[in-house]
Amino acid sequence: MTTTAISPAPRGRYRFPQAVRMEWIKLRSLRSTWWALAVTVAGAVGIAVAVGVNTRDAAADLTNNALAGIALGLLVTGVLGVLVMTGEYSSGMIRATLAAIPNRPLVLAAKAAVFGVVALAVGEAAAFIAFFAGSAALPEEVPAPALGQPGVLRAVVLGGAGYCLIGLIGLGLGAIIRHTPAAIAVLVGGVYVVAQLVAAFAPAIMPYLPIAIVANSLSVVQPVPIEGQLHFLSPWAGLGVLCGYAAVTLVAGAWLLARRDA
């Protein structure tokens, strides 16, 4: 057997760019990544068209209608975010990863950067395509919204960003919980089930739930209070709170990742 000598080790050391390149190859080399992202876009567009075709009320927030598929599609990017981390634990890959990059917070930061950028790009594509497809599907008597109208472009852009932020929350949960089914259960429970319970028993905190932020703050032209009592967060406040959730889960995940045995 011969081991051919490779080029001598470069100076310096591994840093963030190396970790990012590793994570990018990992993310794009799984077929499930592309399936999940394709389903996200298809779901957003399909629901936008279905809602558009059935719209009769020209006074409704037609932009929000066209973005109705986001709240459902979030689940897919959220689960994909979970799997970016838990897939490493279920397969044993985590040990190869951490042997290659022993700086654990750096690994999670690279995962967040790579997955965040991909989820943002795909989320924006989904939001814009859904907006145009949903507008085109409106009946003749309902005038289609335009990106130039007040608040419309912002609603589409922030709606698309919702995918990325829920995905990053999923990634953080994956790092905290490490087991795929448990992490998905917490994500789905936290985003959807808790919302139902809160709506029934504690409506006052409803505006702070991730699903309410995406559906009622980010993807609307103008947040609409429910029955004059429940005021949803403004779009930018909603974005700030959602970013805060993502940051907290990722920081907690990094902290635990650095302290626990792999």
Add this chain to the structure above:
Amino acid sequence: MIEARGLSKRYGSTVAVEELSFEVLPGRVTGFLGPNGSGKSTTMRLLLGLDAPDAGQAWIGGRRYRDLRWPLREVGALLEAKAFHPGRSAHAHLSALAASNDIPRSRVEEVLGIVGLGAVARRRAGGFSLGMAQRLGIAAALLGDPGVLLLDEPVNGLDPEGIRWIRTVLRSLAAQGRTVFVSSHLISEMALTADHLVVIGQGRLLADSSVAELSARSVSLEEAFLELTHDSKARTS
């Protein structure tokens, strides 16, 4: 060179490794021998910084693992078969690892050739047999052309031809002046492959000597090993 000083690790109330100290020198194959559950895998994980020791410290080439600048270029490790995502191809798996340490892409094809996985490199690795998975793990260990190799039970799942192959690989790596540390619970295999042995039982060091010295303690290496490990059990129970 690998150096362990006073390594201790417990999981809950179970003591996995206790006060373990040894050195592994370059230029020879050092076998890491012990019965199942004696703490070999735990020790490997402590050396690689995957688990944190409760006490003690380990160094590789004078540094703690987490302080290595290009870990894969300095240490190649095989920890368990199938430490890869089943949905990824062998080629993608090795490419990701290569990217993490600025290892040229050409080296991926090279190690795939060395371990004989060239023909199946683009297939989903989830369909690999245990033997093929083991070869992929060895390819990952060789990827950075490291001076130190840590292999946990590398012959597991290999057929007789594969076992002979890995033996030849290990011996030639050591002959090139590398540090080769290979765990096994198979005494006969270690008798053929290793020059030196570190023997543990119940997480404690039982012997650190050449294969010849250890064999000379009894009628055979196997007898010497069984006497050692039997004594350690008798002492702790």
